[in-house]
Amino acid sequence: MLEIREITKTYRSNGMDFPVLKGVSASISDGEFVAIMGPSGSGKTTLLNVVSGFTSADSGSVLLDGEDILTGDENILAEIRQRQLGFVFQDFMLLNGLTIRENVFLPQIIAGRPAKSMERKTESLLSMFGIGDIAAKYPAEVSGGQKQRAAIARALSNSPSVILADEPTGNLDSKSGAAVIEAFIAANKSMGATILMVTHDAFAASYADKVIALKDGIVFGELVRHGKPKQFLDELLDFIRKVNGDGYDA
Numbered sequence: 697m698l699e700i701r702e703i704t705k706t707y708r709s710n711g712m713d714f715p716v717l718k719g720v721s722a723s724i725s726d727g728e729f730v731a732i733m734g735p736s737g738s739g740k741t742t743l744l745n746v747v748s749g750f751t752s753a754d755s756g757s758v759l760l761d762g763e764d765i766l767t768g769d770e771n772i773l774a775e776i777r778q779r780q781l782g783f784v785f786q787d788f789m790l791l792n793g794l795t796i797r798e799n800v801f802l803p804q805i806i807a808g809r810p811a812k813s814m815e816r817k818t819e820s821l822l823s824m825f826g827i828g829d830i831a832a833k834y835p836a837e838v839s840g841g842q843k844q845r846a847a848i849a850r851a852l853s854n855s856p857s858v859i860l861a862d863e864p865t866g867n868l869d870s871k872s873g874a875a876v877i878e879a880f881i882a883a884n885k886s887m888g889a890t891i892l893m894v895t896h897d898a899f900a901a902s903y904a905d906k907v908i909a910l911k912d913g914i915v916f917g918e919l920v921r922h923g924k925p926k927q928f929l930d931e932l933l934d935f936i937r938k939v940n941g942d943g944y945d946a
């Protein structure tokens with residue numbers, strides 16, 4: 697269980713305060729696939745970065761299985777993040793000097809896993825995401841969709857309990873975007889990973905179990921999916937229109 701409790705965050709710039717998160721709370725069950733949506737500037741990335749530990753919150757807490765992952769000893773927190781969290785970024789953040797296979801390997805090397813189990817894990821992830829045949833290539837030699845699938849495979853490499861993804865389909869065409877969503881669903885179903893995905897893409901979000909909408913620094917509302925993504929999409933598009941206010945069609 698991932699519990700986000702009353703998170704507040706104000707950016708200060710040029711002596712001015714910009715409150716971005718004004719008490720955001722959400723509960724995400726184990727194995728749940730949750731999408732975070734909301735207008736540009738509503739604080740989605742900030743919230744994800746707070747949960748990741750990349751950005752500090754002003755107040756509030758984030759509990760992972762009851763344990764506060766925002767406060768405490770920095771070394772212990774770093775270890776929790778390394779073992780329990782996997783990150784997928786919009787611009788992939790693969791290391792260009794390493795092959796796709798080495799990129800997928802990397803988190804396990806950092807975690808000091810035994811070589812045999814690392815190899816097994818890496819090969820199974822590469823085949824799960826259909827990138828086994830390009831595993832010896834470098835990031836510059838593969839497509840955007842393949843890079844993003846490699847980034848997801850890397851995020852899963854340590855078998856994290858939670859995957860945090862910021863606009864994972866944002867830079868991709870719709871076909872590659874669909875492949876990324878399939879990769880998430882595979883991770884969610886076969887490894888039981890909890891997924892927290894920020895997205896503007898209603899199609900991507902329609903696969904989530906639940907959509908949380910942020911607006912003006914608070915949770916505007918939540919929408920739980922009933923039925924298949926196809927059926928959910930229309931309801932979700934209506935919801936997004938409400939979130940964005942009249943006159944704006946997502």
Ligand SMILES: Nc1ncnc2c1ncn2[C@@H]1O[C@H](COP(=O)(O)OP(=O)(O)OP(=O)(O)O)[C@@H](O)[C@H]1O
Pocket residue numbers: 707708709714716734735736737738739740741742743
């Ligand atoms: N480091 C920073 N310093 C000051 N202001 C910031 C900083 N990072 C973000 N902001 C501001 O905080 C607000 C929320 O930004 P954030 O990136 O969380 O939005 P977002 O919902 O992810 O938007 P988008 O959909 O465009 O990615 C914006 O108004 C942004 O300008």
Ligand SMILES: [Mg+2]
Pocket residue numbers: 740741742
């Ligand atoms: Mg953002």
